[in-house]
Each structure stands twice: as structure tokens, then as C-alpha cells.
């Protein structure tokens with residue numbers, strides 16, 4: 349056994365006794381295999397449990413040359429007790445689109461990190477990056493050199509930068525994908541390298557790309573600009589397969605719920621009645637969908653994947669402004685563009701034009717540490733539409749009467765808001 | 779817009795240096811005031827180039843980035859108080 353010292357950590361150790369695998373086991377194991385940093389980390393955690401406050405110092409000027417993101421400085425404020433984690437900087441590494449790796453890549457990455465860092469990683473952080481946890485300032489440039497020169501990898505985003513764009517598995521493995529999520533993700537990443545590596549904004553900005561409204565990367569809840577695949581023609585129906593589901597030959601939800609006996613499949617109860625827009629019906633033995641009313645929720649398709657498929661005229665819905673609850677509570681994204689074609693051949697110009705307008709407005713008017721969604725809340729949806737040159741449409745209304753954002757402006761009204769009070773009062777008593 | 783990048787960098791650096799005497803860390807938004815005629819994008823470009831030349835430095839909490847002038851340093855907590 350390597351020459352390492354485990355601290356006395358009764359409270360942290362208790363976490364190992366639960367029913368689930370514990371991070372404590374994993375970190376401790378790596379520690380006993382020769383990484384004092386891992387044991388010091390658990391020691392400091394114990395101290396934090398005791399004091400009920402963190403012992404990490406926040407932030408700093410660390411980074412790699414030419415980059416203003418990707419490295420997050422962390423220092424222990426009790427370095428005498430835990431010298432191996434006196435510096436404990438995090439490095440974000442931009443993941444490949446949809447997170448496909450070769451084992452050789454992962455092995456190499458782990459070798460670099462075992463040699464130059466704590467050996468601890470987090471796959472993946474909530475931005476999508478591979479997260480390398482804990483190294484000292486003098487190791488940052490060597491790690492960066494190895495990543496870029498040996499691995500063909502680059503740092504991800506942090507701070508007031510564009511954050512590493514991420515996407516669902518998309519067309520690589522999922523037949524529902526209406527757009528090439530990986531190509532879009534990669535294209536945005538390469539187009540916005542400057543914004544990704546150097547601070548540009550009042551706060552973070554995230555893109556996430558899902559291939560269909562199932563939204564496996566939770567773009568609608570987590571990012572400032574969500575790109576979600578959809579279709580504008582009709583759901584493709586294979587009536588024979590519909591009958592096979594009804595007759596029990598095909599398992600609903602591709603058998604995902606077959607661990608329990610839920611009884612015979614009931615298309616009325618399990619599909620038609622659950623359609624949020626009530627736009628499905630059985631016409632004799634035929635399933636009918638009123639596609640004009642369909643809101644593309646994916647429910648029917650998820651239940652009967654062999655019978656129903658997304659349409660063929662595919663594109664994306666663009667939503668903006670989701671965020672976590674720092675100010676004003678959590679917020680889901682709002683539809684900005686209900687449908688655009690995601691056109692590879694013109695380099696996704698349409699969405700990039702839109703994003704440019706979004707950034708211009710936010711960079712000018714956003715307050716320090718104000719997310720884009722908060723700017724819309726503060727300055728109004730109407731101002732958002734004006735600055736992005738969009739026309740108001742019904743899809744933008746959350747529900748009738750709750751966000752009446754369409755108002756006339758003085759320029760749109762003959763004579764503006766000015767009027768002659770005297771002539772008005774001649775007709776109306778004060 | 780005919781903004782000269784070298785001139786703009788000088789203005790941003792002069793502004794930041796003056797400001798650093800009483801507030802050592804500043805948001806990009808503070809730096810906009812260095813030249814009201816320049817666009818936010820031009821200012822951020824100038825500021826980022828100044829960092830590359832090591833005349834300014836980044837200061838990041840992980841979630842937000844601020845700019846500082848090397849040599850002027852105050853406590854981390856103070857920098858992130860609004």
C-alpha cells in the first residue's frame with residue numbers, strides 16, 4: 349500500500365452504509381491506492397460536516413494562457429491540515445458530441461489525470477463536460493498541453509462565457525431524432541470558439557440540442573437557448589402496427605413496463621385519452637390524428653413506436669430563457685421560433701442570426717450576473733420580440749391572460765399618445 | 779464602426795487602472811464605460827486581448843468572470859459582493 353494517511357472521518361464514513369453505491373467508497377479506494385488528495389478531500393469534507401460550512405475558497409486568477417474559461421480555481425482554506433488539496437482546481441474538458449468515446453481515449457485521459465491531478469473525475473458535469481477534479485496551479489498548462497496535443501481535446505466553458513454546448517444521442521442511435529443534433533452541437537461549438545474560451549457576457553449562456561420533444565438533455569429546463577427537433581407535417585401511422593399493439597402482439601413502450609402485469613393494452617385509456625390536445629380518435633379500426641392540433645408531445649409515439657413516427661418535414665423549435673432559481677424562481681424556456689429548418693448547407697445561418705440579436709441585446713442591457721431569461725422577465729417579452737425582430741405568435745403565450753405582452757407602441761398609432769385635453773374635456777366631464 | 783482596436787485597448791486599460799485603485803475587480807459591464815462609443819463586443823474583445831498581453835487578468839469564481847489589473851488585489855469575497 350502506498351504511503352497515504354486517512355483522516356478520522358466518522359460522519360463521512362456513515363454515508364457508505366446506505367443502500368446505494370457511495371462516492372465515499374470510490375474516493376477512498378483511489379486514496380488508498382496512493383492519492384493523498386482523495387483522503388485529504390474526505391478529511392476536509394468531514395470538517396465541513398462538523399462546522400456546517402464549506403472550507404473551499406472561491407475562485408481566483410488561475411487559467412491557461414489565452415483562455416478565460418475551462419479552469420475553475422479552488423483552494424482549501426485549511427491547507428495546513430490538508431496539504432494535498434491546498435490547490436484543487438477543476439478542469440472542464442469539452443466532451444465530444446453525444447459523448448461517444450473510444451476506450452483508448454478514456455484510458456489516455458485517465459493516465460494524464462492520474463499523473464497530473466487527483467485521479468478523480470466526474471463524467472459528466474451538468475454542462476456536459478468531462479470534469480477533471482483537483483490539481484495544482486503548476487499542472488494546469490501541462491494538462492492543457494497534453495489534452496490539446498495528445499488527445500485532440502479542448503477545454504470547455506466556464507464563467508461568463510458560452511458554456512460547452514451539449515446534445516442528445518440524436519441520429520447516432522435514436523430513430524426519433526428530427527435533426528442532426530451532433531452536427532449542430534459541433535457546429536455551434538466551432539463557430540463560437542471565442543465566446544466559449546473568453547468571457548463575453550454578463551453571465552453564463554448555454555446551448556443544448558435535443559433531437560425530438562422528448563428532450564433527453566432537458567434543454568427546455570436548463571439552457572438559455574434550446575434547440576429541440578420537431579416536425580411540421582403529419583405523424584406517420586402504420587395502421588397494421590396500431591392493430592398489433594391493440595391485439596397485444598406488440599408491447600407498448602417497447603416493453604419498458606413489462607416487469608409488472610398492467611393488464612391488456614387499452615389504446616383509448618393509455619394513448620387517446622392522454623393526448624394533451626385531444627386530437628386523436630379511433631375511426632372504426634383506424635387511428636386518426638388531427639395533426640393541426642397535435643402539440644408534438646411525443647406521448648403517442650413513445651407508447652407505440654412501431655406504429656407511429658415523427659413526420660418527415662423536420663426542423664427545430666427554438667426556445668429561450670430557461671434557468672435555475674437564483675432570481676425569481678426557476679423558469680422553463682419560452683418558444684421564440686416555433687419552427688425553423690436546421691439547414692446544414694447554409695451552416696445553420698438562421699439560428700446564428702437569431703443568436704446574434706439575442707447576444708447584442710443581452711450584452712448591452714443585461715445586468716451583471718443576469719441570465720438571459722431574467723432579462724426578458726425584467727424588460728418584457730415585448731422588448732425581446734422587438735430586439736430579435738420576431739413577430740408575436742400564439743405559441744409564445746403561456747396561457748391566455750397571464751402574459752399579455754403585445755401592446756401598441758406610440759409609433760404604431762396615428763397621432764401617438766398625444767391628445768388635446770381641452771377638446772377631450774369638452775366631451776367628457778372630469 | 780471605425781473603432782481603432784489599439785486606441786480602444788489603451789482606453790480600456792487606462793480606465794481599468796484608474797478604477798483598480800478603489801475597486802480591484804470589475805465586470806465587463808464596468809469596462810463598457812471606458813468608451814461609450816464602442817459596442818459591448820468591441821470592449822470585450824479589447825479586454826480579452828489585454829489579458830492575452832498580460833496587462834489585465836481574469837478573475838473567475840467558476841460561474842462569473844471579472845477583470846483585474848495585475849498587482850491590484852483585494853480579497854476574493856469582496857470582489858464578488860455586488
Ligand code: HEM
Pocket residue numbers: 749752
Ligand atoms: C374598446 C374598449 C376596451 C378595450 C380595448 C379594453 C381592453 C382591455 C384589455 C386589453 C384588458 C386586459 C385583458 C387581459 O390582460 O387579460 C382589459 C381588461 C378589463 N377590462 Fe377592458 N377594455 C375595453 C373596455 C372596457 C369597459 C367598457 C369595461 C367596463 C365597463 C372594461 C372592463 C375591464 C375589466 C374589469 C378588465 C379586467 C378583467 C380581468 O382582469 O379579468 N373594459 N380590457
Ligand code: HEM
Pocket residue numbers: 752
Ligand atoms: C377604452 C377603455 C379601456 C381600456 C383600453 C382599458 C384597458 C385596460 C388595460 C390594458 C388593463 C390592464 C390589464 C392588464 O395589463 O392586465 C385594464 C385593467 C383594468 N381596467 Fe380597464 N380599460 C378600459 C376601460 C375601463 C373601464 C371603463 C373600467 C371601469 C369602469 C375599467 C376597469 C379596469 C379594471 C378594474 C382593471 C383591472 C385592474 C387590475 O387588474 O389591477 N377599464 N384596462
Ligand code: SF4
Pocket residue numbers: 516517518519522523524525526558559560561562563564565
Ligand atoms: S431527445 Fe429525442 S431524439 Fe434525442 S435521444 Fe431523446 S428521444 Fe432520441
Ligand code: SF4
Pocket residue numbers: 622623624625626627628637641642643644645646647648649
Ligand atoms: S404527439 Fe402528443 S399531442 Fe400529438 S397526437 Fe401524439 S399524444 Fe397527441
